Amino acid sequence: MNVSDKIKVVRQGFEESFSEKNFYEKQTTDDSHLELLINMLKVKAGSTVLDLGTGTGYIAFPLARRYSDSKIIGLDIVEETLKRNSKKVIEEKLDNLSFVSYDGYMFPFDNDSIDSIITRYALHHFPDIEQAFSDMYRILKPNGKLIISDPTPNRNDYCRFVDKFMKMKPDGHVRFYYLDEYKEMLEHVGFSFISNKTTSIRFPRKGASQYEDIISETNQDILSGYCIEVDGDEIWITESVLNMLFVK
Template sequence: FILLYGPLPEELGWRGYALDGLQARYDALSSSLILGVVWSLWHFPLFFMKGQWQHDVLKFGTLNFWTFIFSPIFLSILFTWIYNNTNRSTLSAILFHFMCNLSGNFIPLTEQGRLYSLILIIILSMVVTLIFGPETLTYNRRECQMISAEKGILRRFFGKGIYPSQISFWLDFPLRRLILSPQKLADRLHLKENFNVLEIGPGPGYFSVEVARRIPHGHLELFDLQKEMLKKARCKIESAGLRNVGFIQGDAVDLPFDENEFDVVFLVAVLGEVSNKEGCLDSIYRVLKPSGLLSITEQPGDPDFLPLPVVRSLAEKQGFKFIESYGKKKNYTANFRKPDQRSKKKRNRYE
């Protein structure tokens, strides 16, 4: 009964039909989340039907209700992982669904137990995504690439090295807007329609689209050390229909641009990742126009976070003049201007 009532008919639709169609258009992670939301809403009416377990036991609006509603969304990631790694076997999804339902019948959970179960599902889905990658959730890459990615993730966890492209989807997480929205950052850059702008370390282009829209008669150059990050940013820019953006891979310590080329240069949660910060700022100084704006933003949760006094000290030593800051201690933007020419003291350093 447990097999026939839920797992068999549902999985023929969810994984047997819908998942392949979604993965033809989106990556595995996005497909999983979309299907998970639909799967969750599928059960929603049961909370209003007397005689159903959801109505009689879990009850609408309780903690049990919320854990039940959110569980399928994240559990869907594990289903996709199993499905994709078993050569798209619907049977594997049916059996996994069956085991989930069967264990729930043999081991009834308390309200608190269901909450812990949801937390565990979220953690497992995150681990699977980090290890296998959001694109396919499978071992379809070379082993050396996987090892490299895992090392990059570990380095990032301990605050060392650049942000790995394999987990760049976290940079697009919707709740990031609560920390700093692209619109608010663009406001802080004092952009004009014809400005020539350089973004160093754009990642997947979270802020890039909004900035490019603000300079329709200008140009935005995206500069990143990682080729994969630039690919993700390019997809986002092209999806937005923008044509005033360039993409260049390289090291920020040696920017391949002419002197006095840009009106604005900005970095978001990037400077702390650069090993030679002084060299990076000196390179920025060279390519920035006189009176041009350097904008450095630091955000909470970044293991390489730099406090405002440290950023000011670094920038001012390279000849920049601090003009303003926005935000709070752990979430701020610091703006600097390049003077018409460096101070005599600064010039003498290079004589």
Template structure:
């Protein structure tokens, strides 16, 4: 059910691209990611939860000798991505849909798996991370960029808040949780940096917001620098940017 909710929510968001872009686009963050993953000629790269191709297109465009695949559940959006890739004459770029659980690829297929602002929607995170490790080659790299709860947020206000949108949000993970989950699959942290996302939500998608505020301590809520305007709610979320390397067979 959460996968279907995510699919419906994001198909709608990607069609309303201007507001979604306002929520997620950040050129400085994009450039920091591209510097961190350090793509080499001939690499085969998987963009997991690629959405409208925010990472996929610049990676493929800047690395013409790499083969890039965008994987997601949003079939309509992937069809538009495919048309866009053809119009841009990007040869080694492909978009593939899947069921949200099992990757449609053979073992040891990719040199690099990347994902940005997607994994908090995955309902079976350990299964998904196992799939990442399975399709990675030995010594392959896994880069994850995803918001995290603030250190003081022991009651997980941020997860309740994000679930108001009904788009399949499951959970934000701490850095330690990522290290543990990836470590279970023989992927070890080799590099990281921090960033943040200033995130707007339309008030008409936030039914139950006042009830959530009442359930959590004010200090926790204030730590997200929450601001309300006439029709929007803004929060600031810290983001984990973590690069892992596969050190053995899974």
């Protein structure tokens, strides 16, 4: 499957997920985590903030409401979801918020035009993450911030169980990365690592019976580390989350 086909899979998978709004929010909503990320941004008046992989605007809307004197842009490949977001923008009269769709390759912004980029639970779907990092560096202004929030594998997950688990849902999961992998890739294109705060997320997946094979073939120590639990038709997993700050 080429990169274009992978992007189509991601687009379709997330359009379907976002249409099931209640279950998706059950998976990802976390007020304390949202506040952590907003505090890491430290948005300045008059700045332009890009919410990369914005989805339903989980981060973009709170930013726009809180920082009315800054420009917030939500970027994603999910066109139908962005249309719904844009209707909500009009309803709430948020003149400082806009949503932009793109093809999943190059970001549609000029060089040195963005003050900060934030991306939450999105990068593990990027088929060419190193190219994406290069383009992030291109569009950020000097000293611009890049905040990445994404799950990371447990250290004892030698068989990459968590990636197999995530790929059971056809939404284009590629892989999770360790902190040192992020540092290597981002420092290679010119970013400087500033800090990281590790949190966690616990969420359900539907169709627990589909996971029986990978559960049965995985070491119990690995499963325990992710707190795997089946509850009826739902299977729950806990993942560590890296919340990293890099600067151009």
